[in-house]
Amino acid sequence: MIEIRGLRKTYRSRKGSVAAVDGVDLRVGEGEVFGVLGQSGAGKSTLLRCVNMLERPDAGTVSVGGLEMTRLRRGQLRLARHGIGMIHQHFALLSSRTVAGNVAFALEVTGAPRAGRKQRVAELLEMVGLTGRAEAYPAQLSGGQKQRVGIARALAARPKVLLSDEATSALDPETTESILRLLHDLNQRLGLTILLITHEMTVVKRICTSAAVMRDGRFVESGTITELLRTPGSELARGLFPLDGPTEVAGATVVDVTVSGPEAEAPIIAELARRFASDVRILGGSVERLAATRAGRWRIALPGAPDDNREALKFLSERGVVS
Numbered sequence: 076m077i078e079i080r081g082l083r084k085t086y087r088s089r090k091g092s093v094a095a096v097d098g099v100d101l102r103v104g105e106g107e108v109f110g111v112l113g114q115s116g117a118g119k120s121t122l123l124r125c126v127n128m129l130e131r132p133d134a135g136t137v138s139v140g141g142l143e144m145t146r147l148r149r150g151q152l153r154l155a156r157h158g159i160g161m162i163h164q165h166f167a168l169l170s171s172r173t174v175a176g177n178v179a180f181a182l183e184v185t186g187a188p189r190a191g192r193k194q195r196v197a198e199l200l201e202m203v204g205l206t207g208r209a210e211a212y213p214a215q216l217s218g219g220q221k222q223r224v225g226i227a228r229a230l231a232a233r234p235k236v237l238l239s240d241e242a243t244s245a246l247d248p249e250t251t252e253s254i255l256r257l258l259h260d261l262n263q264r265l266g267l268t269i270l271l272i273t274h275e276m277t278v279v280k281r282i283c284t285s286a287a288v289m290r291d292g293r294f295v296e297s298g299t300i301t302e303l304l305r306t307p308g309s310e311l312a313r314g315l316f317p318l319d320g321p322t323e324v325a326g327a328t329v330v331d332v333t334v335s336g337p338e339a340e341a342p343i344i345a346e347l348a349r350r351f352a353s354d355v356r357i358l359g360g361s362v363e364r365l366a367a368t369r370a371g372r373w374r375i376a377l378p379g380a381p382d383d384n385r386e387a388l389k390f391l392s393e394r395g396v397v398s
């Protein structure tokens with residue numbers, strides 16, 4: 076649905092130049108929720124804004140739903156943007172318009188026929204759980220409600236793709252959860268493809284089926300969550316499941332084990348104890364439900380040196396990632 080190849084964008088000023096996006100390749104399949112995680116200044120916003128051409132890339136190609144965005148003329152681009160909704164960290168609502176007025180505005184801009192607008196606004200407000208707040212003004216709404224208006228507005232033209240620019244960063248944890256639930260629900264109900272940028276691991280954990288870590292304009296790792304969990308040393312896997320517990324134990328071999336999918340439900344540690352190491356100790360870990368899969372990660376101590384545990388380590392490697 077979204078395909079980006081060799082994307083570059085450099086900002087030049089008197090102080091010098093910054094390669095905000097420095098050669099990014101990205102593919103987001105239809106119905107996928109792809110999260111780009113990175114710290115401030117990593118280039119996430121620039122990348123996102125290159126998808127709907129709010130920023131013009133210096134090099135590379137961006138195609139959305141098969142349309143090569145970099146080649147479109149102004150009029151064509153305006154039409155193409157109707158198929159790409161966008162939501163923002165600070166909501167970007169019109170303060171002088173009511174909730175219904177904000178949503179209706181999006182319909183006006185896209186040239187939707189006047190006759191059906193009222194009904195469509197009601198439909199959109201229902202979809203985001205704001206029925207009953209149609210006549211309120213943005214100043215009378217909570218942060219979560221404002222973002223719901225932002226989402227309704229972004230979906231007005233029935234886009235296939237939603238771009239989310241730190242949509243939950245200004246919200247408290249509970250409200251973040253409810254907005255992520257709504258986005259997940261819309262993804263499932265409408266088959267909406269979502270590309271989001273965030274600096275919060277929780278967002279990736281809750282709704283992303285794939286993710287990338289961006290640093291200094293580049294992706295340092297990228298893949299489906301399941302693939303990343305199976306990649307030894309993956310930063311994202313570590314971030315999704317921070318492990319506490321000591322990394323060294325005298326007289327024992329300490330290993331981290333990551334499993335996903337059906338393996339996360341299997342009694343792996345019990346089987347390990349029964350077959351190889353009855354004195355195995357769990358030092359830390361958890362099993363969690365991610366958007367795409369169920370996964371578990373444990374730090375365990377096996378009595379003896381690695382050589383004494385060769386069979387046990389082989390058993391673990393066959394079932395998950397051992398690092």
Ligand SMILES: Nc1ncnc2c1ncn2[C@@H]1O[C@H](COP(=O)(O)OP(=O)(O)OP(=O)(O)O)[C@@H](O)[C@H]1O
Nearest residue numbers: 086087093095113114115116117118119120121122
């Ligand atoms: N319009 C601009 N002019 C000059 N430099 C810019 C411009 N926009 C972004 N930059 C620079 O490009 C780099 C990437 O910025 P970008 O906003 O894309 O990162 P980000 O990961 O989204 O961070 P943040 O979450 O803080 O916005 C930064 O060094 C930033 O200062």
